[in-house]
Amino acid sequence: MGFDSRRVVRPVLGEGLESEDKVILLQPSSGSSRGEDAFEEVKQILTQVVPDFDLTTEHLPHTDFVESVLYCADLIQAAKGDTVVILGGGARELLFPLTVATFSTENYIDTILQVGDIDSSVRRLPKLNLQGSTTGAEKELLMDLIELNTPLSITDIADELAKSKSTIARHVNSLEQNSFVQTQAKGRTKTVVVTDSGRVFLETR
DSSP states (O other), X not given: OOSOTHHHHHHHHHHOOOTTOEEEEEEETTOOHHHHHHHHHHHHHHHHHOTTOEEEEEEEOTTOHHHHHHHHXXXXXXXXXXXXXXXXXXXXXXXXXXXXXXXHSGGGOSEEEEEOSSXXXXXXXXXXXXXXXXXXXXXXXXXHHHHSOSSEEHHHHHHHHTOOHHHHHHHHHHHHHTTSEEEXXXXXXXXXXXXXXXXXXXXXX
8 A cells, every 4th residue: 555545445445345354455564654644544444434344464575576476476365255456556666566466366366456546446457367378279269269259159160260169169168267268158058258368368479
């Protein structure tokens, strides 16, 4: 967190705060009186809404980028229940490591929120798999799906690309494991659509 308590309070209350919830605020290990004041302000506002929730602070080794990333990743992986990460601002020495850790441990996270600098709005961000990989054939299928008007069924995709259904189904299964496509079953038919992760993957490879 930075010195503006609203960038913490608004998204937390917007998601809904319950007595069994735990809120972890990240602050630099060096500390400051302004940081302590901001923490107390957040505590005062939130406890007026829910008096008995768990509010704690973790101090990042902000002068060491890698250690800060690892610290954030450990916190995310150790979280219990639905996990919400708020990219709310604060010093870059805190925000950058948290952002890297967030998109490196997306499988442990349920919701990612961003508090905007331009309009201060709270937005939900897609979970992106930035570490996935594909075979050449899987990447080719992903590129073809971008060109097709998805969602389409596996049968329709096979017909459009003149390939066997079994081959398409196998590649789709692998792509879905990497979160590059999403499938939805409607009766006995499974439709396929490319995800945000899939589009980012193709653009960066």
